[in-house]
Structures are given as C-alpha cells and as structure tokens.
Amino acid sequence: MKKASIPAVISTALICFIFWLLISGGLVALCQGAPDVRNLVVGLLVSVFVGLFSARFFIHESPFYLWNPAKLLQLLFYCICIFPIELIKANLDVALRALNPVLPINPGIVKVPVDVQSEYGQAMLANSITLTPGTITMDIVEEEVPVGEASPAKEGEEAAPLPTKPQTFYYIHWINVASEDPKEAGDAIKGTLEKGVRRIFD
Amino acid sequence: MRIVVDVLIVISIFFAFAGVVGMLRMPDSFTRMQSSTNIATMGVLGVILGGAVYAALGLHEPVMVVKLLVLGVFYIITNPISGHAICRGAYKHGVRPKEEMKCHKYGEDMVEEK
Amino acid sequence: MSELLFFAVCFIVLALCLFIRVILGPSVADRAVAADSVDILCDMALILFALHSGRSIFLDIALITAVLGFVGSTLVARYLEGRL
Numbered sequence: 213m214k215k216a217s218i219p220a221v222i223s224t225a226l227i228c229f230i231f232w233l234l235i236s237g238g239l240v241a242l243c244q245g246a247p248d249v250r251n252l253v254v255g256l257l258v259s260v261f262v263g264l265f266s267a268r269f270f271i272h273e274s275p276f277y278l279w280n281p282a283k284l285l286q287l288l289f290y291c292i293c294i295f296p297i298e299l300i301k302a303n304l305d306v307a308l309r310a311l312n313p314v315l316p317i318n319p320g321i322v323k324v325p326v327d328v329q330s331e332y333g334q335a336m337l338a339n340s341i342t343l344t345p346g347t348i349t350m351d352i353v354e355e356e357v358p359v360g361e362a363s364p365a366k367e368g369e370e371a372a373p374l375p376t377k378p379q380t381f382y383y384i385h386w387i388n389v390a391s392e393d394p395k396e397a398g399d400a401i402k403g404t405l406e407k408g409v410r411r412i413f414d
Numbered sequence: 415m416r417i418v419v420d421v422l423i424v425i426s427i428f429f430a431f432a433g434v435v436g437m438l439r440m441p442d443s444f445t446r447m448q449s450s451t452n453i454a455t456m457g458v459l460g461v462i463l464g465g466a467v468y469a470a471l472g473l474h475e476p477v478m479v480v481k482l483l484v485l486g487v488f489y490i491i492t493n494p495i496s497g498h499a500i501c502r503g504a505y506k507h508g509v510r511p512k513e514e515m516k517c518h519k520y521g522e523d524m525v526e527e528k
Numbered sequence: 529m530s531e532l533l534f535f536a537v538c539f540i541v542l543a544l545c546l547f548i549r550v551i552l553g554p555s556v557a558d559r560a561v562a563a564d565s566v567d568i569l570c571d572m573a574l575i576l577f578a579l580h581s582g583r584s585i586f587l588d589i590a591l592i593t594a595v596l597g598f599v600g601s602t603l604v605a606r607y608l609e610g611r612l
Binding site for chain 3: 420423424426427430431433434437438443446447450453454457458461462465468469473475477478481482484485488489492493495496497499500501502503504506507509
Binding site: 231234235237239240243299300303306307308309310311317319321338339340342343344345346347348349350351385387 | 428441497
C-alpha cells in the first residue's frame, strides 16, 4: 500500500471538517454570526489527525477532482434530479410486486458491461444500482474482451489473435429479468444512471 | 405544513410496510434482500424529509434540520455497501437461490474458474 | 403534535413483525438483513420521538445506532465470506 500524499491528507481532512461542522452545530452558529472558536479549532485538529491516518484508504486517484465547482454541480444535479426519479420508480415497482401476489417475480443474475473508467465512478454506479430496489450488484470483474471483427482466415494460415482490451463487468441480481442479453439488460438497469455518472467522472 | 409532514411520513410507512411484507413472503434469500432495500430507501427518506420540514417550520431549530439531513445522507451512502457485502458473502458462504431462476451467469462463471 | 407518536408506534409494530423473519430465517444472511432492517425501523421511531419531544440529543443517538448497524452487518458479511 502506497503512502498517503499531502493533497490526499488535505482533501480527507476537509471532508472530515465539513462533517464535523454539520454534526456539532458549528455551521449553524457560523451562519448566525456567533462562531464558537474553541469548537472550530478542536474540530480542525481532530480532522487533520484523522486525515493523516485514513487518507491512504480513502483517496486513490487525483485528490482534488471533486473540489471543482462544475463537477460538484454535476454531482448535485445527479443527486437531486436524476437519481430520485429512478429510485421512486423502482420503489413503486418492488412494493407493488411484494404486496400483490398476482404479479410474478422471476429473479436471475445477469452480467452487464459497464463503460465507466474511473474507480470512483465504478463504485458510485455500483452503489446507485444497489440502492435502487430490485437490483443488487453482486460482484465487479475485469475481463479481456476482443475488439473488432474476426478477419476470415486464409488457407494454410492460422487466424491472428484479436487485439483485446479490458472491460468491466457487473454481476447484478435482478428481481424481474426482462432480457438475458447483456446490452438490453444494461440499458434497462442502468441506462440513465450511467449517463449521469459518466458526466461526472469522465 | 402539518399536511405535508403527515403525507411524507405516511408514504414512508407505506413503503416500510411493503418491505416488511416482502421480507416475510418472498421465496429465497436474495429476493428478501431486495425487499429490505425498499425499507432502507423510501422508508428512511420520507421520515427524514418530513422531519426536516417539521423541524424547520414547526420547531424552528436549524440544528435539528442539519442533523436530520446528515443522517439521511449517511443512510444513503452506507446502506448499499452493507447490502452488497452481505449479498456476496451469502453467495460465497453457500446460500443458493432457488432453482427456478431464469438465468444464472454468476454461478456458471464461478464454476468455470474452479 | 401527537400524531408523531402514533407514527412511531406504527414503525415499532412493523419492527416487531420483522422479528418473525429474524427468528425463523433459514440462513445467516436472512437473519443479518432482517436484524439490520429492525435497526433501521427502530431508528425511524427514535427520530420521530426526537421530533415529538423537540430535543436534538436523540438525533445523535440515532446517528450512532445507524453507524453501529452498518458496522455490524458489514462484519457479518465479512465473516460469511471467510476473511475475518
């Protein structure tokens, strides 16, 4: 495991400090114009201390990526507009399926390709899929898949091996399998979510 | 204000009820986990939002509003992690879905690796 | 506003119904998930009680209960996977 760099420590400490402000009521006091200085200093010390030890578990790629206002706005848009709509639709579906004995359930585990490159994006997409009822991400694997079409082999020659590229796959437990084809299942499960995540992390 | 709070909390109770019924009558472990997600998303969010409205307009305590929102965000972040971990752990421990599953890619690939 | 207490009682009743699954769940995973859900439902009742009484200290307790439920279920999952 690599050592934590200074920006990673600063980023983690900032997140911890914001959490401290929210929990201890410091933010409300700050907005009302009566900040408690001792509270803020203790919070800053504790969050730097926590950041020193936990930054190497928390930050793996570029530390200040999400402190960019445009990306932060995209993240806010994803959390407020795109995701809750999917959440409510899936919730209604699963709730009716549970309450109504006539509606069938046919569970299954499908394998779905994912086109998000960054690690955070993959984790965020997997968490979003798990959070919508009806789908649970079971595992993430990375496999080599061939690219392009196979050229017809000539007589007496062996077919050249196709070039491959790494591709991420999710195994998803789905409560109502609509199609077993990876592409169609992927569109049905994560069509809009993946677009939103790609806008943040690519 | 009271009507908004009551409607939000009643929605939350409805989804929690649906989740409990689903957990009691679904046939195998994995579908029961799906129903538990139902409790942990809408069942939580309704109470959190309704409570935030009530604390802001009825009680006039901004500290409670901030704490409620932090609690909601915490639930939303941590719940899928534990759900995913328990699902995978149960599969590796030997809990199998019922035979009537439509397709079962994970099991096929796991067998191929061995 | 005493409807809040009524709603809290509704949540507690749902949690008690879920104890059936904790008792007769066939596998460990069922029991872990059901216990986690009981934790969440009791947390909701605690939040409603905090709103009824107007004290924000109960919200801190609710946050701690949420953290403990998360750590507990993740620990059970890690044990099931055989890496503890």
